[in-house]
Amino acid sequence: MKKTVFLIQSIISLFLFFSLNANLAAREVAGVKLKEQITVEAIDDVLKLNGAGIRTKFFFKIYVGALYLTDKQSSAETILKSDKANRVLMHFLYDEVEKKKLADAWVEGFEENVDGKIFSALQDRLKQFNAMFSDMHKGDVVLLDYIPQKGTRVMIKGDVKGTIEGADFNRALLSVWLGAEPVTEDLKDAMLGIEDD
Numbered sequence: 001m002k003k004t005v006f007l008i009q010s011i012i013s014l015f016l017f018f019s020l021n022a023n024l025a026a027r028e029v030a031g032v033k034l035k036e037q038i039t040v041e042a043i044d045d046v047l048k049l050n051g052a053g054i055r056t057k058f059f060f061k062i063y064v065g066a067l068y069l070t071d072k073q074s075s076a077e078t079i080l081k082s083d084k085a086n087r088v089l090m091h092f093l094y095d096e097v098e099k100k101k102l103a104d105a106w107v108e109g110f111e112e113n114v115d116g117k118i119f120s121a122l123q124d125r126l127k128q129f130n131a132m133f134s135d136m137h138k139g140d141v142v143l144l145d146y147i148p149q150k151g152t153r154v155m156i157k158g159d160v161k162g163t164i165e166g167a168d169f170n171r172a173l174l175s176v177w178l179g180a181e182p183v184t185e186d187l188k189d190a191m192l193g194i195e196d197d
Contacts, residue, residue, distance in 0.1 A: 027049060027052065029052045029053065029054065029064045029066070030054050030061060030064050030093055032064045032091045032093075034049055034052050034064075034066050034089070035049065036048065036049050037049070038068060038087070040085070040087060040145050040147075042145075042147050042150070042153070043085040043145065043147055044085075045070040045084075045085055046070075047068035047069060047070060047085065047086070047087055048068060048069060048070070048071070048072055049066060049067075049068055050067045050068060050069045050072050050073060050191065050192065050193050051066070051067055051189075051190050051191045051192050051193035051194070052064060052065065052066035052067070052089075052190060052191065053065060053186060053187045053189070053190025053191060054093070054186075054187065054190075055090075055183055055184060055187050056184065056186070056187075060094060061093040061094065062092070062093060062094045062097065063090045063091055063092045063093055063094070063097075063136075064089075064090070064091040064093060065088065065089070065090055065177060065187055065190075065191060066087075066088070066089040066091075066191070067086065067087070067088055067089075067177070067178075067191040067192075068086060068087040068088075068089070069084065069085075069086050070084045070085055070086075071084075072193060073192075074192050074193055074194055075192075076178040076179070076188065076192060079174065079178060079192075080171050080174055080175060080178060080179070081171075083148055083167050084148065085145075085146055085147060085148055086145075086146045086170070086174070087143060087144065087145045087146070088143075088144040088173070088174070088177070089141065089142070089143055089144075090141065090142040090143075090144075091139075091140075091141050092136045092137065092138055092139065092140045092141070092142075093138060094138060095137065095138050096135060096136070096137050096138075097135065097136045097137075098135050099133050099134055099135050099136075102130070102133050102136065103130040103133065105183075106126065106129065106130055106176070107126065107130075109175070109176030109179075109181075109183065110122060110126060110172050110173075110175075110176065112179070112180075112181035113172065113175035113176060113179030113180060113181055113182075114172045114175060114179075118168065118172065119172075121168070122168065122169055122172055125164050125165065125166065125169050126169075128162070128164060129152075129154065129164050129169075129173075132154050132156060132161035132162060133156065134156070140156070140157050141156075141157065141158075142154075142155070142156050142157075143155040143156075144173065146167075146170040147163070148167070150163060150165075151163045151164050151165040151166055151169065151170070152164045152169055152170045152173060177191055178191065178192070
């Protein structure tokens, strides 16, 4: 009898262990699995999934956006003032997003969320950033990794395209999602972990 009870308890413990670890391993948003923790080459810290959601436009799902930070944080202001490592992941859901539309969206996002002097100072680097992109298709992934003292490393479809220097550039880039005029309020809240899809 004792052996049977012990066996049942062991099975229940194993089930709970694997269930909890499965929940820690990944989160799913719009069919896209996102790891709860990641390690990034050239970044010493483990990055944790702060939040993730869907960028929508006219009822169309454009991409899943996820924000990874060294420590979870729900204050956009605190994140934008930080100089710690971070990652923004964009997993495209829409059939095709043209390079020009992406470039226009980046320029608009920067213009609406940084003041004129800062925007002027970032112009050349923003052009360099936009030149890295091509047309994006369903399933394509963009990784934007901020490495302190180095800059924002851009990886598109598995290829490292280059690094854009400056903490100021990364703060402006993050403000596209987390600034006063984000791409959408829903995605901002989701990436801040306030409202996860």
